[in-house]
Amino acid sequence: MRRLPVGSPLQILLLCCSFALAAYAGVRLLADDWFGVALWIVGAALLHDLVLLPLYSVADRAVVHGLEAGGRRAWVMYVRVPTVLSGLLLLVWFPLILDLVDQRYRLATGQSADVYLARWLLITAVLFGGSALLLVVRVRRATKRRSPAVH
Amino acid sequence: MGRAPFPGLVRAYGRSMRDHPRLPTSPGFWRSPLRGTWFTSVLGLVLLVGITVLFVTGLVSYAAYNPNLSRVNDTTPDKGILGFYLFSWPTGPVWLYRFTQGLHVTLGITLIPVLLAKLWSVVPKLFTLPPARSVAHALERISLLLLVGGGLFEFTTGVLNVQLDYVFPGSFYPLHFYGAWVFFSAFVAHAVLKMPTAMRAVRERRLREEVRSQEEVRPRDDDDLVAPDPDPPTVSRRGALWLVGGGSLLLFLTTVGQSLGGPFRRTALLAPHGGADPAGGPNGFQINKTAAYAGIDATETSAEAWRLVVTGRTGTVRLSRAELLQLPLHSSSLPIACVEGWSTADQWWRGVRLRDLAALVGYDGDPPDVFVESLQRHGAFRRAALRANQVADPRSLLALYVNGEELSPDHGHPARVIVPAAPGVLNTKWVARLTFGDL
The missing domain is CATH 3.90.420.10 (Oxidoreductase, molybdopterin-binding domain)
Structure with a gap:
């Protein structure tokens, strides 16, 4: 078997410094529930790289191919932009939107978390509605521009 | 598969399966024409500045608790040298903590689309074979686990904590504080190692030119992030950057009002302390714990x-x-x-x-x-x-x-x-x- 080359000694030195500091903090991070914390850190990387990212990539590809099949490739961004924006809001605020913390939130802040689902749906409706409106306007303008040549 | 309700989609999917490699370890598997060192470098430089500000404001927040004054103020008493910088927290300006902590949380939320886009832009490298070209490269890949895992851990614990969703394994303060040091140690190493490449990439073509110009940057021949056999583009790099920036802007605008207060609070539509105040009158302002x-x-x-x-x-x-x-x-x-x-x-x-x-x-x-x-x-x-x-x-x-x-x-x-x-x-x-x- 071929021996693995060493590579840049400066890079090795830098990474060893980084590992030393990470280990110093890591020992403290793992002090209470080492398994739970390790699971969260490794799990976060795996969940993102092997679940979230493939899922949204496949969904995006499905939309692109679906629109392509209907000859509407140029419409991709009108679907993609509102979906991405609405999805981002859900990704960040899902505990409030999906009412996962309703009781604690109500007791702590004196306010109800019921409003968040409605607000997110409204924002989503505005994003998709705005995108659809923009598409209609642009399609009509393009048709008008073409029509003199047709007549 | 042939009976699927979307024949067009299946046809397209089937075609791509025939023509292109099935395994993500093959460079040809990655099809997006957006990926490239320039795109990754722009996102990376934004994160370099943003995450440094997050780290510093996070450390400042710990100092604001005066942890060295008494055990009851200190949620991470075993910090050791990680508390080297602590100082007596001043009493002015009166908005000091309002500013530093509002910045920390709002900026963190605003950077989420940039972080996700950055991770998307480099995901082919996760599957690169051979797993290590050298000892130095092997160490770098181990460090990347701390970088990506640690970074996602920091963002996730922060986002969950502000929504009072205490599902993480332990008390928020030690997890977020020690986790920040683990993440930042990998972050600094990564920044030092990648800085020359990133600077070279953005010097070749300024962001402003790229965002204004209609034509795409032609990637360098040695750019290993570029798809060798890309799909036809559905969006330009400029369009993709606008989308990332738009996501950040939307998150910012629906969050920042909870730190500005007054009439701006109503604009924070999804933030935990946005929207209306709990009640009217002199005692109607936001409550931490009832x-x-x-x-x-x-x-x-x-x-x-x-x-x-x-x-x-x-x-x-x-x-x-x-x-x-x-x-x-x-x-x-x-x-x-x-x-x-x-x-x-x-x-x-x-x-x-x-x-x-x-x-x-x-x-x-x-x-x-x-x-x-x-x-x-x-x-x-x-x-x-x-x-x-x-x-x-x-x-x-x-x-x-x-x-x-x-x-x-x-x-x-x-x-x-x-x-x-x-x-x-x-x-x-x-x-x-x-x-x-x-x-």
């Missing part, structure tokens, strides 16, 4: 039952609320600023100066530290310590009134501490005991 949450019993706070116990050099004094009102009352306009990033505009507090209470128990003119205890029975900050500079500040009060009215139960009736520039949890509510003396 009296019900803290388990405060109304019989303990009644005029007959409640006494403030003040201890110091000359012994102990017990004061009813009526007796407190006989002492000189002073006013100060101060905000409430929470570690969760939200804050209120200045409220007009009225009460007895902490240094006047210190004078009652033998510290006339030389106010020391104070140990504050609440009626609250559980919760991390039912006891808190304030430093001598905080006690001495003439704006630091044991407040009895807010905005011209008696404190409501949820804002700490019968009496609460309010100190300029201190994190919200150190402004103890439902105060029962003040012990003056050097801690």
